[in-house]
Amino acid sequence: MEYKLPFKDYNKALKKNQLMGLKCNNCEAITCPPMMVCSECASTDLSIIELSGKGKIVTFTTTYVAPEGRQNEVPYTIVIVELDEGPWIMGNLIDIDPGKVGMELIGKRVKMGNRVFPGDKYSAGSAARPVFSFI
Amino acid sequence: MRRVAVVGLGHTKFCFNSPLTEVEMLAEAAMDAINEPNIKPKDIQAAFIGNVLGDFSEGQGMVQSYFINDIGCDQIPASRLEGACASATMAIRDAYMWVASGYYDIVLAGGTERATAMGVPLATRTFAMFGDSRYEYPAGFTFPAAFGLLAHLYSDRYGIPLEKLKEQMAAVSVQSHFYGMKNPNAQFHQEITVDDVLSSPMICSPLQLHDCCPFSDGAAAVVLASEEIAKKLVDKPVYIIGIGQASSPNLARQRKYLPRLRARELAAEQSYRMAGLKPKDIDVCELHDCFSIASLIAAESLGFFEFGTAGNAWEKGETRIGGKIPINISGGLKAKGHPIGATGASQVCEIARQLRGQMVDEGRQVEGAKVGMVDTLGGDGVILNLILSVE
Numbered sequence: 403m404e405y406k407l408p409f410k411d412y413n414k415a416l417k418k419n420q421l422m423g424l425k426c427n428n429c430e431a432i433t434c435p436p437m438m439v440c441s442e443c444a445s446t447d448l449s450i451i452e453l454s455g456k457g458k459i460v461t462f463t464t465t466y467v468a469p470e471g472r473q474n475e476v477p478y479t480i481v482i483v484e485l486d487e488g489p490w491i492m493g494n495l496i497d498i499d500p501g502k503v504g505m506e507l508i509g510k511r512v513k514m515g516n517r518v519f520p521g522d523k524y525s526a527g528s529a530a531r532p533v534f535s536f537i
Numbered sequence: 538m539r540r541v542a543v544v545g546l547g548h549t550k551f552c553f554n555s556p557l558t559e560v561e562m563l564a565e566a567a568m569d570a571i572n573e574p575n576i577k578p579k580d581i582q583a584a585f586i587g588n589v590l591g592d593f594s595e596g597q598g599m600v601q602s603y604f605i606n607d608i609g610c611d612q613i614p615a616s617r618l619e620g621a622c623a624s625a626t627m628a629i630r631d632a633y634m635w636v637a638s639g640y641y642d643i644v645l646a647g648g649t650e651r652a653t654a655m656g657v658p659l660a661t662r663t664f665a666m667f668g669d670s671r672y673e674y675p676a677g678f679t680f681p682a683a684f685g686l687l688a689h690l691y692s693d694r695y696g697i698p699l700e701k702l703k704e705q706m707a708a709v710s711v712q713s714h715f716y717g718m719k720n721p722n723a724q725f726h727q728e729i730t731v732d733d734v735l736s737s738p739m740i741c742s743p744l745q746l747h748d749c750c751p752f753s754d755g756a757a758a759v760v761l762a763s764e765e766i767a768k769k770l771v772d773k774p775v776y777i778i779g780i781g782q783a784s785s786p787n788l789a790r791q792r793k794y795l796p797r798l799r800a801r802e803l804a805a806e807q808s809y810r811m812a813g814l815k816p817k818d819i820d821v822c823e824l825h826d827c828f829s830i831a832s833l834i835a836a837e838s839l840g841f842f843e844f845g846t847a848g849n850a851w852e853k854g855e856t857r858i859g860g861k862i863p864i865n866i867s868g869g870l871k872a873k874g875h876p877i878g879a880t881g882a883s884q885v886c887e888i889a890r891q892l893r894g895q896m897v898d899e900g901r902q903v904e905g906a907k908v909g910m911v912d913t914l915g916g917d918g919v920i921l922n923l924i925l926s927v928e
Contacts, residue, residue, distance in 0.1 A: 409671045413671075435671070435672045441786075441790065460690065460693075461686045461687070461689045461690040461693070461795075462686065462689055462742075463681075463682050463685030463686045463688075463689065463741045463742050463743075463744075464685075464739075464741065464742040465677055465679065465681070465682050465685070465740075465741045466738070466739050466740060466741065466742075467657070467661060467679075467681065467740050467741070468658070468661065468677065468679075469658065469661040469662035469665050469677075469679060470658035470659045470661065470662040471658075471662065472677060473658065475677060478677050480676050480677060480678060480682050480685075480686065482686060482690075482788070482789050484792075489789075489790075489792070490789040490790070490792045491672070491789050492672065492673055492676050492678065492787075492788070492789045493676050494676050494677065503742075504699075505689065505692065505693065505699055508689065508693050518675075519674070519675035519676075519677075522662075524662065524663075524666070525670060525674070529670075529671060529674075529675040530675065531675035531676040532676075
């Protein structure tokens with residue numbers, strides 16, 4: 403059985419600031435990032451949709467100790483955002499001072515763009531990640 | 538299904554910069570585990586080994602085969618299990634199943650890791666491989682980041698001001714170092730204070746250095762036998778009476794259930810149901826305190842405290858010897874150390890020694906402990922629980 407929306411296609415769209423997901427034709431839940439089946443009911447009757455990329459921050463952390471090859475990125479802030487369509491996705495928060503953010507971030511409205519992690523010797527190529535900024 | 542007992546224990550000292558290889562550390566722990574019930578390597582019928590990053594730290598895959606050869610077990614089946622930091626618990630659970638089923642009578646399970654050989658940048662990179670490489674790592678996701686995210690979410694969800702929560706988290710690390718002082722195998726023998734924790738360098742906000750377990754080297758092993766054989770070999774078999782294992786999707790996909798981890802609740806429920814016990818029946822617990830906040834989340838999901846209240850319990854000493862539920866009397870991952878492939882076997886060794894009453898000389902015996910619980914978390918994605926009993 404073929405993947406409706408494999409990582410390759412999701413990633414290609416994300417690099418153009420398009421956030422793609424799957425809408426379940428059985429229970430109407432939205433799955434993002436994509437999976438083989440609906441994340442709620444495991445149905446395979448899915449349609450590809452584009453999400454708004456808008457939502458609110460549910461939690462965050464600012465990282466000061468980077469993995470090998472990413473030391474030049476610190477400090478950086480990772481957020482989990484609850485999208486207006488329901489799914490929670492991970493990305494980075496930009497246009498802030500990572501060292502000065504605190505609990506006031508939680509609940510803030512954000513919109514999505516992207517930045518590309520070029521990959522390293524352990525990853526199979528590059529991968530975009532959502533980056534969020536305040537609306 | 539037959540009853541299965543732990544009959545032999547082996548545990549190296551956990552440390553930085555081990556002069557021994559992963560195979561050598563495991564061989565040392567395994568020989569101690571084999572010698573304890575006075576059996577020979579040729580009595581072992583199969584081995585189940587946790588090892589996570591030998592491929593990166595030593596350029597060595599398939600440690601299990603070289604290990605088996607090193608200790609003179611003649612070409613028996615040996616399997617490596619990988620469940621990130623829960624690998625050895627996974628190995629012990631599988632080993633249990635093979636003996637319980639009647640296929641084998643005596644097996645060896647354990648794990649080994651030499652993470653410090655990688656240095657911090659490569660270790661941080663390779664540990665992050667146990668997050669989602671497609672949907673988490675591109676954002677710079679690491680495990681301290683995972684628990685930094687959970688800590689802020691915990692503060693928000695339960696309405697505990699971050700400053701207060703951080704003091705509670707610090708109390709976890711202070712307690713771990715207190716008991717680590719008494720554990721001769723622990724990586725750290727150094728007491729710390731709440732102020733030490735709160736003034737240590739920031740790693741992933743709000744987690745500071747002393748909220749985090751170290752990178753570690755070490756190995757641990759156990760010999761499991763059927764009840765019939767165990768009774769012949771040792772005076773006090775420690776039975777595995779409950780097992781549980783469950784998987785999770787990546788962190789964000791767990792959505793509104795967070796900061797609770799559903800996989801732990803499922804695994805714990807499986808083990809409690811199998812043992813016919815409830816959280817109040819557990820006398821001592823080793824749980825997966827990879828980060829201070831992880832201890833609070835674990836203790837609540839295992840049913841020891843109400844959600845949002847575990848930090849208070851640590852501050853009041855309810856998790857110390859004499860408290861409601863003594864937790865991590867080994868020093869935990871924080872002070873004892875966390876050689877990821879070995880951790881679950883180390884936890885089982887600790888609980889088995891508590892149940893045998895062998896901690897008196899070290900000044901950390903939970904008096905009269907009869908039932909103990911092991912809790913191990915691996916990456917985003919797997920949690921295991923084991924319940925052990927002398928009865």
